[in-house]
Amino acid sequence: MYNFEINRPSTIADAVKALASDEAQALGGGQTLIPTLKQRLASPETLVSLTGIDEMKGICVDDDGRLCVGGATIHADVAADGRYPALSAMASHIGDPAVRNRGTIGGSIANNDPAACYPAAVLASNATVVTNTREIDADDYFQGMFTTALEEGEIVTEVKFPVPEVANYQKFVQPASRFALVGVFVAKFSDGVRVAVTGASEDGVFRWTDAEAALSDNFSADALEGLSVSADGMMSDLHGSAAYRAHLVKVMTGRAVTPAA
Template sequence: MYNFELERPSTIADAVKALGNEDAQALGGGQTLIPTLKQRLASPDVLVSLTGIGEMAGICHDDDGRLCIGGATAHAAVAADSSYPGLSALAAHIGDPAVRNRGTIGGSLANNDPAACYPAVVLGSNATVVTNTRDIAADDYFQGMFTTALEEGEIITEVKFPVPETANYQKFVQPASRFALVGVFVAKFSDGVRVAITGASESGVFRWSEAEAALSSDFSSDAIAGLSLSGSGMISDLHGTGDYRAHIAKVMTGRAVDAC
């Protein structure tokens, strides 16, 4: 680690102002950023903590029935809320108790770690990422590994989730980190099914459109029996090859459907 300044704004406006300073970086729960700093892969002069901003914490519902979660809301709070069972179950299995009580949904989505769990539920739910300046549809938000539509100084203030008829998340866990080696979120809405896969692709979280079409016609694991994902473009490392991850993604999709 190295020396840096820490600012703790209490309002979104103050946070945006602080992030306007040269070489300032936002800090959520720090579950991704702090290890990055320890490895000296990033070296901001100023960290702007977002966890003390009251207007960015908490859970509610809007007039359209969407579940609205503040960007500074901890995983543990999401896990304790029963409004969206598929989402709360996912949050309950992120990391360990220390991670769940410290990490935030906004921080996770801002970093867009390829093996994080929240990107799958946001993309699979067709959620809306709300920032201090605009609303971003999930299909437009994720733009590649560790890459999002966020612009410099933009802050995730809230995430709005349409609640599906049923949903489930299945995670093939990397034992040491508790990250998803492969994670699949399946959500069934009245107008169709969405399937989002994290941890597998070199391009980050993505939708499996062939499975979505098959499951929209027949919501059963048998509907995807004849489908397969290509290992091309999948992550290949010491934990598994691209073909292995592609196979696991199909297996996890079937399990998610069966668990709905």
């Protein structure tokens, strides 16, 4: 590690002001950033901790029935909530207890790791990402590996999840990291089905639109017969080839649909 200053604002306004410096970086639960600093892949002069901002913590339901999760809410609190069962079940299997009691939803989707679980939940649920300046639709928010629509100094303050009729998340776990080798979140709404895939693509989380169309007509694993996912653009490493990951996308989608249906 190296020397840096840490700023602990108590309001969103103070955090935004602190992040105005070119050498400042936001710090959520630190589950991604701290290892990055240890490897000297980043070296900000100031870390602005968001964990002391009470207005960014907690979970509630708004007037439209959406589950609203504060950006500084830890995974363990989402897991314990239960009002969106598939989301809570997904959160309960992120990392290990230490990670779940430190990591935050805002930090996860701001980082947009290509194998993280939350991006799949946000995209499949058609959630709205709320920042200190605006609201961003899920389809517009994720823009590639480690890339989002967030601008410099913008903070994820809340995520608003429409709660589907049924949903399920299935993750093929990479045992060393507990990240998803491939994870699929399926959400069925009255107007159709959304399927989001994490862990597979070089471009990060994505929607499998062919499966969405098939499942909107017939919400069962049988609807996936005859469908396939191209290996082009899939990640390939010592844990699995591109072709293997492409195959797993279909397998995990089927596993997600069966209990949901």
